[in-house]
Amino acid sequence: MSIGRSVFEFLKMASIQHARWDYEVSMSILKNRKKMLILLATLLPILVVSLLEAGDMIGSKTAYAPAFYSTNIFLVSIAIGLCAGLITGCIGAGGGFIITPALMAAGVKGILAVGTDLFHIFAKAIMGTAVHKKLGNVSTKLAVAFLVGSAGGTFIGGYINKSLYDRDPLLSEAFISLVYAILLGFLGFYALIDFLKSRKGTADSGSHGAHGGPSGMTPLAIKVQNANIPPAIRFDEDYVPGGRKISGVIVAMGGIIVGLLAAIMGVGGGFVTFPMFVYVFGVSSMTTVGTDILQIIFTAGLAAIGQYAIYGYVFYTLAMGMLLGSLIGIQVGALTTKVVKGIHIRGFYAISIIAGFINRAxxxxxxxVELEAIKMSPDLCKTIESVGNVVFWVVVAFFATWVIGKFIVNIGKLRGEEEVSPVLVKEEA
Known part of the structure; x- marks a missing residue:
């Protein structure tokens, strides 16, 4: 049970940190008129052409052979980005986890959903580079070792996805769905248990104690740093007298894991980097933030372009649609946190993650059955899949309607108030 709890805390912190990055980058874009004009100038012709039913020009089955494209899917991508942004902005976690499942639920092939999500993250990272000030905290040696590993991981993950797709598209779909079902199922049900305990007042308030700051490390981090595997890398000299050291091989192995997950799941890898650096490597939060930003740009870019785009597994139009929707959603969601109860936000976090799990499972x-791995009635399989889709879209739609409704009803109260960061990013309300 303690191991499961530790894994849950790791994944929850990963989800929160990814949301923090998403929020900061999105706000950087929204505050920059030039970047918004560039984005709108890019999206306007796409939207016009889509509405004119000219799908072949903007990423259809003609341009990308493995996909079927309908012009309405661009509008759906904006809606998916909006919902993901609302979850990220209001809940402070979890929004990035539903994009690939949502695209797949909307009819996009799994390998295209992964590639498109990665490109959307990469585009957002490039546009939001105003956060480069935090890159001053990067430890160059740590970053190089980690990025060498993550580069290798993206090639492995991309190779796995492409190989499965080339062998049988159904096998690729099943693999991606299984990975998401396992991750979202574990995280969602633990989050639900945590939420139910918090309602009874028995939540463990001390579970966040291992913050990995300049003066403290987890027992695991101490063991990892004591591993005498050359070459040794020194870091955090500005925060700890004499600094700390860790094996470059261990850091590179961590990079491989992050790159592998990024290329397989399409989530950029940033959701794992922060807790890995803080809880496993024992790196200070300040150094970790800068390295995480750099890593997301590098890993997402390499995976999106090097493993998916060059093979035609990216829907650029959908990526831009999701980018626009998420920018709006994050802004609305973040403002709405000022007028909703923290306990409701924690509940919605668990429910949204479980809905994603149900959809993929x-x-x-x-x-x-189609792969002839099991035997089951086709009608029963179709019914199960339909129920999963209905549950997912109903939960997402209800949450989006609830948040937007709260925003509209309280718009007078919210007007003029300063921006807030997601509630869960502030150590959960």
Whole structure:
């Protein structure tokens, strides 16, 4: 149980940190008129052409053979980005985890959903480079070792996805769905248990104690730093007398894991980097933030372009649609946190993650039957898949309607107040 709890805390911190990065980058774009004009200038012709039913010009089955494109999917991508942004902005975690499942639920092939999500993250990272001031905290040696590993990881993950797709597209779909079902199922049900305990007043308030700041490390981090595997890398000299050291091999291995997850899941890798550096490597939070920003740009870019875009597995139009929707959603969601109760936000976090789990898990019986791995009635498989889709979209739609409704009702109260960061980013309300 303690191991499961530790993994949950690791994944929850990963989700929160990814949301923090997403929020900061999005706000950087929204505050820059030049960047917003560039984005709108890019999206306007895409939207016009989509509405004119000229799908072949903007990323259809003609341009990208593995996909079927309908002009309405661009508008759907904006809606998906909006919902993900609302979850990120209001809940402070979890929004990035639903994009790939949502695209797949909307009919986009799994490998295209992963590639498109990665490109969307890369585009947002490039546009939001105003946060480069934090890069001053990067330890160059740590960054180089980690990025060498993450580069290798993106090639491994991309190779796995492409190989499965080349062998059988159904196998690729089943693999991606299974990975998301495992991750979202574990994180969602633990979050639900945590939420129910918090309602009874029995939540463990001390579970966040291992913050990994300049003066404290987890027991695991101490063991990792004591591993005598050359070459040794020194870091955090500005925060600890004499600095600390860690094996470059261990850091590179961590990079491989992050790159692998990024290329397989399409989440940029940033959601794992922060807790890995703080809890496993024992790096200070200040150094970790800068390295995480750099890592996301590098890993997402290398995976999106080097492993997916050059093979035609990216829907650029959908990526831009999601970018626009998420920018709006994050702003609305972040403002709404000022007028909703923290306990409600924690509940919605658990429910939204579980909805993603149900959606991906519900697709597996049909895919396994088609792969002849199991035997089950086709009608039953179709019913299970339909129920999973309905549950997912109903939960997402209800949450989006609830947040937007709260925003509209309280717009007078919110007008003129300064911007806030997501509630869960502030150590959960």
């Amino acid at each position: 519900a697709t597996l019986p049909k895919k396994l």
